[in-house]
Amino acid sequence: MQLHTIWFIIITILWIGFFVLEGFDFGVGMLHRFVGRSEIERRVCINTIGPWWDGNEVWLIVAGAAMFAAFPGWYATMFSALYLALVVLLVALFGRGVSFEWRGKRDDPRWLTGWSWATTIGSLVIPLLVGVALGDLLHGLPVNSQHEFTGNFFSLLTGYGLMTGVALVVLCLLHGATFLALKTTDEVRDRAGALGRVIGIVAIVVNIAWVAWTLVVIGHGTFPEPTQIFGVIAVIIATLLAGSANDGWAFVASGFGIAAAIGQIFISLYPNVMVSSTSHAYNLTVNNAAAGHYGLVVMTVVALLFFPIVLLYQGWSFHVFRRRVSAPPPSSG
């Protein structure tokens, strides 16, 4: 297999990893004000993702850096084309990132409510915008023969891109609800389960509509790809299991649903990395956007040596904090 293709797969895996992991903490971020009714319950919700959200977000950084290193042309065109959308994304990342660390550092209710909304809004805006960006890669943006973007901010708001954003937000909500049900106890857990079932039904409808739209966009006939069928089934299973005693399996199913969603975008994209709506002759592909051979060999060695270690210690961290989180008894404050 060509190194270009290997790096396309690695980048796909990084994006899948990002959404499967950070997806649940986006979901928890969006839901914590609604699942948690009191301050202590909201704290419980935030603390379910406490040890991990930062590590999860690194998947986004690494995905971006891997694109820069392996496909400089892709990184250059995509990041400059999405300029204003990325500005909004970054501001949302600021607000959300500091909200976790800072919210508990003061007891003032207005401080708490303010940062709590920063968490909620950030957790909504980030998957929405990343979804629009990934959808646009497949739908195509105006890109000329020099691989330069020729549109403006409004060219980014393609129908398919927006639909992709909405689909990912809904999948993150479902993933967050199944995660909360898995990681909490008592009323918080019941509420998360009940919410999961309702969100699940919406997610099934949205996911099927989005998959159908994807088929139209790529124009490969009407029969869905295996990944797409798998994704729809996973979301249905997650919905059926949400709120049942099988918390763990519900979470696994919603995780597969989100993985399949990201997977289908990249599978549909290959061998392009960014479609030009001006002319398909101007598409960026794994060949014309890639870095030099030697550089890719070096990066492949580094990834093969160190990525397994990262997976081991991240896995260990999930193991260490596997227990459910609940409110401390009232006496201890």
Added chain:
Amino acid sequence: MANDLARWQFATTSIYHFFFVPVTIGLAFLVAILQTVWYRTDNPEYKRMTRFFGTLLLINVAIGVVTGLVQEFEFGMNWSTYSRYVGGVFGAPLAMEGILAFFLESTFLGLWLFGWDRLPKRVHLACIWAVSAGTMLSAMFILIANSWMQHPVGYKIDKQGQAVLSNVWALFVNPTFVWGYAHVLLASLITGCLIMLAVSAWYLRKREHVESFHRTAKVALIVLIPTIVIQMSVGNQLGVIEAKYQPMKIAAAEAQWTSCQPCSFSVFQIGGGANDKTPTELIPIPHLLSILATNMWNGAVTGLDQLQSQYEQKYGPGNYVPDVFIQYWSMRVMAYLASLVLLLAVWGGWLLYKNRLRDSRLFLLLCMWAVVTPFLMNTAGWLLTESGRQPWIVQGLQKTVNASSPSVSATEIWISLIAFVLSYIVLAAADLVLMLRYSRHGLAHADSEAAEPGGPDTAVPALTY
């Protein structure tokens, strides 16, 4: 216009980012030391101090991480021509940073923060050392990338006219990197020490928690004294390396328009800048510039005028002289403040030796105010490095003026610049309020956290956030 704005944006966001980076690197290391002392001695005072300074560290990590994201995105957003041209070389250390450093730092920070009652003491201690290693590795890869812009090595230009990697090892042994990285690590340690010293001095002056903060003041001084001494000689060596590969940078730092041998160093000058080649130099110190630039008593320094004509011959017409005013003064701000910090550290060492540290109210007051110096020195150091590289974005390969994104308009950059600046003001204000409040009232908080229920046997973990 768009190019200038993109430069302003990159300069603003990276200077801001680098307020927080050295705090994180320095404090992570010092907190790891405090926790190691606690692990070895089992003295609960050190556990208190580990938690206290650990929380100060966390407040800063949050902002360092999110502002770092901006830096990574900006290469593609604002400098797409640069990214397309050199991404095959420059992108590699950034990707390695993600895989080797960011995962390590963030995962183990989570484990450390939430693992107080979960992990065996030895494992928990290992976690904070892993965080510290992560912060230092991260700086390593960034310095590899940055040094490549100062002195490109290990690459070739391929058939499509793009820079591609040809020898990855050359990036790691690039002399600009080796000395630049040492310089940044030591600067970060100095930053951490001066923060720890300032907070400790504040408590010592108020005579509160004297036992605890006398210990941290001592740790800070013991680390600071050798670090600042080594740092000044490393900085000197970095100057010699830069004089070799980027002679414009050092000649401009001395406003040296004509070649000289031996060369004197002016303590101050009046005037100078792009259009004033004959500033009034005050207090010249003979031979000092020769030593700083070449390590030799009678070393020669080529003047800016000669370098300019050499560069015109080599690269074609254009202005190759960086902003002399910025070079001259950033060099001096850095060096003079470092000398003051050295004096302060030596004084502190003497007080420590005489066991009078807690009584010298003037010394403690100066320590509190000295907390601003690392931020000024760090900023001045980067101005010297980055402004001194101009007009190049990659020395000798690509000019900054040719590197920005053709598809991004000035209006768009105005929007982003305003959005970033406003966000950063809010973040800085909140960060400052939190840091000050926590520094003043945090100890009680750290104590109550330590007393929260937990322990491996209870079902209820502490709610950290």
